[in-house]
Amino acid sequence: MSAIQPRVGEPVSDELALVQAAKKGDVSAFEELVKRYDRNVFRIAQHITQNREDAEDVVQDAFLKAYSNLEQFQGQSKFYTWLVRIAVNEALMKLRRRRPERTVSLDEDVKTEEDSVPREIADWSPNPEQLYKQAELKDILTRTIQGLPPSFRTVFVLRDVEGLSTEETAEALGLSIPAVKSRLLRARLQLRERLSRYFKKRESGDGQK
Amino acid sequence: MKCSEFLQELTNYLDGALDDRTKSELEDHLAWCHNCYVVCDTTKKTIEIYRDSELYELPDDLRTRLRSAIMSKCQQRKKTQESL
Numbered sequence: 194m195s196a197i198q199p200r201v202g203e204p205v206s207d208e209l210a211l212v213q214a215a216k217k218g219d220v221s222a223f224e225e226l227v228k229r230y231d232r233n234v235f236r237i238a239q240h241i242t243q244n245r246e247d248a249e250d251v252v253q254d255a256f257l258k259a260y261s262n263l264e265q266f267q268g269q270s271k272f273y274t275w276l277v278r279i280a281v282n283e284a285l286m287k288l289r290r291r292r293p294e295r296t297v298s299l300d301e302d303v304k305t306e307e308d309s310v311p312r313e314i315a316d317w318s319p320n321p322e323q324l325y326k327q328a329e330l331k332d333i334l335t336r337t338i339q340g341l342p343p344s345f346r347t348v349f350v351l352r353d354v355e356g357l358s359t360e361e362t363a364e365a366l367g368l369s370i371p372a373v374k375s376r377l378l379r380a381r382l383q384l385r386e387r388l389s390r391y392f393k394k395r396e397s398g399d400g401q402k
Numbered sequence: 403m404k405c406s407e408f409l410q411e412l413t414n415y416l417d418g419a420l421d422d423r424t425k426s427e428l429e430d431h432l433a434w435c436h437n438c439y440v441v442c443d444t445t446k447k448t449i450e451i452y453r454d455s456e457l458y459e460l461p462d463d464l465r466t467r468l469r470s471a472i473m474s475k476c477q478q479r480k481k482t483q484e485s486l
Contacts, residue, residue, distance in 0.1 A: 194429075194432065194439075194442060194443065194446065196415070196416055196417060196418030197416050197417065197418075197446060197449055197450070218480060218484075220473065220476055220477060220480060223473075223476060224469070224473055224476075227469055227472055227473070228469070231460060231465060231468065231469060232459070232460045232465070235458065235460040235468075236457070236458045236459070236460070239457075239458040240457075240458065248458070249464070249468060252468050252472075253468060253471055253472055253475070256472045256476075257472060257475050257476065257479075260472075260476045260479065261479060311409075311437075311441045314437045314440050314441060315440065316440055316443075316444075317443075317444050317447055321447065321451065322451060330455070331455065331457060334451065334452060334455050334457055335457060338452070338457075349452075353449045353452060353453060354452055354453055354457075356453075359417070359419075374413055374414075377413055378409075378410075378412060378413040381412075381413065381416075381445050381448060381449060382409075382412075382441075382445065384448050384452070385441070385444050385445045385448040388444075388448055388451070389444060392444075392447075
């Protein structure tokens, strides 16, 4: 079995030049950075907040905060990693506001009932995504990932959806590398467990729903 | 190798982050343990299905609106800073 192929990001070689220009007051250089990363920030924000309006606010607030604090960006990490860190913090703040009764923290290392012992061990249909209409599939994926604790789904989204490396994810979230790996393993296994209910091979043929 | 040991290394295995020796031990285990093979295969599919799902794509009209709002605030901030 081969390893997962990461999403290939856009080249970032000119990124530092754009940041430098923006620091000197070139707003169009900053707009170029917005164009480059707004889709990613929106996706991350919506995955964390699970709320469209909040995600829109996070996109605006994160870019504005990045613009206002450009001087603090020293270029030791990628601009994108730095931006993601800002966006994740904004998104977690929104989530806390909506759920004041629950503690929302990236540090939470929750033990859940499912945790990481696989129970559902059945082959999936060869093309699981074809078992459902596209809208149904999106609904299944959304509901499934919503069920994960925020700290797990944030790590999963950064690593597996956005394709950040383990080191970049750790840096963006202020977590240690072992903590990222442990959350990622559990997030992947829990999602797998839940998706198996929808995608496992049916007894009779491939069993269209 | 026990199944629990395989599971602990699953993330490193899927990410291609193992040395050749450990990778080969894992693959020996996969060759005879059907349960671990299924868990590994369906975990890989889980990752791929989310990565390719295009959940939460930013619609073009909203994208334009957000960018225009962001840039107008950045312009305002620049003017404020310049006037200080």
